[in-house]
Amino acid sequence: MILTPKILARLVAIVVLAVILQLSFFSGVAVFHVSPNVLPALVVVLGLLGGTMTGAVTGFSVGLLLDCLIVAPLGGGSLVLLGTGYLAGLFRERFEIHSALVPPLLCAALTVFAELGFGAIELMLGADATVSSLAARDILIKGIYAFILGWPIYLGLRRLLRPALVEEPAVRPRRPTVLGA
Amino acid sequence: MYRKQVRRRRAVLALLIVGSFVLLTITYGQGSNGLQRGVSAIFSPVQSVADRALKPARDLVNWFDQTFDARGENNELRGELQDVRKQAVGADAALAENAQLRKLVGLDRSGAIPSGFDPVTGRVIARSPSVWFADVTVDVGSDDGVAVDDPVVNGDGLVGTVAAVTGGTATVTLIADHSSAVSAKVVPLGVQGAVRPNVGDPGDLILDFIDSAKHVHKGQAVVTSGWRGQGIESRFPPNLPIGEVSKAPIVEQEAQQQVHIRPFADLRDLDLVQVLTGGSRG
Numbered sequence: 001m002i003l004t005p006k007i008l009a010r011l012v013a014i015v016v017l018a019v020i021l022q023l024s025f026f027s028g029v030a031v032f033h034v035s036p037n038v039l040p041a042l043v044v045v046l047g048l049l050g051g052t053m054t055g056a057v058t059g060f061s062v063g064l065l066l067d068c069l070i071v072a073p074l075g076g077g078s079l080v081l082l083g084t085g086y087l088a089g090l091f092r093e094r095f096e097i098h099s100a101l102v103p104p105l106l107c108a109a110l111t112v113f114a115e116l117g118f119g120a121i122e123l124m125l126g127a128d129a130t131v132s133s134l135a136a137r138d139i140l141i142k143g144i145y146a147f148i149l150g151w152p153i154y155l156g157l158r159r160l161l162r163p164a165l166v167e168e169p170a171v172r173p174r175r176p177t178v179l180g181a
Numbered sequence: 182m183y184r185k186q187v188r189r190r191r192a193v194l195a196l197l198i199v200g201s202f203v204l205l206t207i208t209y210g211q212g213s214n215g216l217q218r219g220v221s222a223i224f225s226p227v228q229s230v231a232d233r234a235l236k237p238a239r240d241l242v243n244w245f246d247q248t249f250d251a252r253g254e255n256n257e258l259r260g261e262l263q264d265v266r267k268q269a270v271g272a273d274a275a276l277a278e279n280a281q282l283r284k285l286v287g288l289d290r291s292g293a294i295p296s297g298f299d300p301v302t303g304r305v306i307a308r309s310p311s312v313w314f315a316d317v318t319v320d321v322g323s324d325d326g327v328a329v330d331d332p333v334v335n336g337d338g339l340v341g342t343v344a345a346v347t348g349g350t351a352t353v354t355l356i357a358d359h360s361s362a363v364s365a366k367v368v369p370l371g372v373q374g375a376v377r378p379n380v381g382d383p384g385d386l387i388l389d390f391i392d393s394a395k396h397v398h399k400g401q402a403v404v405t406s407g408w409r410g411q412g413i414e415s416r417f418p419p420n421l422p423i424g425e426v427s428k429a430p431i432v433e434q435e436a437q438q439q440v441h442i443r444p445f446a447d448l449r450d451l452d453l454v455q456v457l458t459g460g461s462r463g
Binding site: 020022023028030033037039053060063066072076082119122125129131139 | 200308318
């Protein structure tokens, strides 16, 4: 990703808007008793579009802002989401996104990873409450929501950040040269 | 050139990871800090506007969820209605007697909120997104007299406590949060215990550390015990309704000294709440 001041401003606006939307809208709606968490999906998409550094830095920023606004211990959300963004970026750098299903699938898988990460951080900080089996169901459903929302998020962000993206030119199949024609 | 770029990336990544751990170490167990108060103060007007603007859209999505639920609940409620009708006759008589007794002792108050508390009504403007946290942000803060540890209730019962405040907002840790523990008692038995969360299921709380010699039964109400002694007292006033016993297997009571309770307040769908400011805590 080519970072210009304009693109940086767009990234900051995306992060702030996404966190506010998450806290004020997505966390307040429940379908099958589970609220979608779009923040890991957002970080995954930014990682897929910009690579490891973009993923990690935006993940850290989203986590920090989230921790500030929900008054959780600072650093927990940052650590989990920077890992999420980094993994998405690593995928982008190692593999090609050859199918339209890749971004939503990655959003779903890494949302589950992020939710488990939040749980691991809580355990690390010494939470001693019992955990209901419904937590596992909720995490899986959040993964499904991320799958559903992953593609529109990917398309929207790709459009917003298009000027900054390093697009590989589409490889067109070359016509075989007919010798002697 | 490429190696230099890789080294720089690794350095940034290491810095972010170390930064996260440093922040965790410094801020864990502090409640709120200056950065969080500052960020909350900046964003709370935006969150408040966003919350109000997005309420119709939120209600629309939730309507679908509630419609699914309502179908299942309908049959269940018909059965419950039969039982409640039978109980209502007895309850009416008890209420009349209760009103007379309250007047007699000068405690003619309509609600469960004890004297000395000044309820401040607030609206929930943000909710935590993860399964592991159960916090909400309300649009009243220290400017309205709200302080850390103030109990928070809604029309149904206890909701949580204030964990952090800024001028115009307060973060409420719900009773379903992993860090929550509320001293409570079962009425009318008086069995004491601590209400602990069952993380991931806000509709199921656990009344822990109960006296296994006294058997608790399904349907009995659980209220805050509001203990005090030797200069310290519970952060919750006594007799705030918390929930009712939903599962009370004898085996679990005797072996693990716990029963399950269903909170009266719908912790997944909070809108208006009251922060009980003041009180005798000091």
